[in-house]
Every structure is written in structure tokens, then in C-alpha cells.
Amino acid sequence: MAARPHRLSAASLETLAIIAYRQPIGRAEIEEIRGVNVGGVLKSLHERGLIDVVGRGEGLGRPLLYGTTPLFLEQFALRHLEELPRADELAVALRAEPRPL
Numbered sequence: 001m002a003a004r005p006h007r008l009s010a011a012s013l014e015t016l017a018i019i020a021y022r023q024p025i026g027r028a029e030i031e032e033i034r035g036v037n038v039g040g041v042l043k044s045l046h047e048r049g050l051i052d053v054v055g056r057g058e059g060l061g062r063p064l065l066y067g068t069t070p071l072f073l074e075q076f077a078l079r080h081l082e083e084l085p086r087a088d089e090l091a092v093a094l095r096a097e098p099r100p101l
């Protein structure tokens with residue numbers, strides 16, 4: 001019997017959503033959006049195979065850029081990223097005003 005996938009924490013889901021919608025994106029940008037250090041969350045998501053390093057940024061130190069993996073698509077039953085809900089659709093689903101990502 002296959003092992004049941006571990007649930008993602010709220011912090012992991014939030015970080016994963018930021019990466020999915022903004023990829024490729026660097027750690028500093030994610031931390032600016034979330035307002036907290038995301039080093040541990042990025043490590044966990046990478047270990048689970050949901051994100052990977054997809055390049056390097058042009059900024060100081062050429063920071064690593066993260067993006068989602070084929071396993072991410074599989075785990076969330078998506079064929080491609082274009083199937084992610086649009087931001088305005090999410091706002092309706094969450095019964096909140098749309099906010100720019």
C-alpha cells in the first residue's frame with residue numbers, strides 16, 4: 001500500500017501558492033510577500049519534490065529562483081499551470097475582495 005502524502009502546513013501552502021502564481025521567484029520576494037523567513041518552508045517543499053530551483057536571478061548574488069515541479073501538478077490534479085484559478089476567481093471562492101498578487 002502506498003504511503004499517504006503528508007499534509008502541508010498553512011505556511012507551506014501559502015508559500016507554494018506564491019511560487020505557483022509568481023514563478024520564477026526568489027526567496028527574498030517570497031519573504032517580502034509573506035513577511036517572514038521562508039528558508040525552512042522552501043527546504044521542506046523542495047524535499048517533497050513540489051518545488052525546484054529553476055534558475056538564478058539577475059540581482060545581487062544571483063539569487064536562486066524557484067518554480068513548481070511536475071509532481072506539484074500531479075499532487076494538485078493539474079495538467080498545466082494555466083489550470084490554476086485566476087486571482088479574481090479565488091477571491092470569489094473565498095468571498096473576499098480581489099487583491100493584486
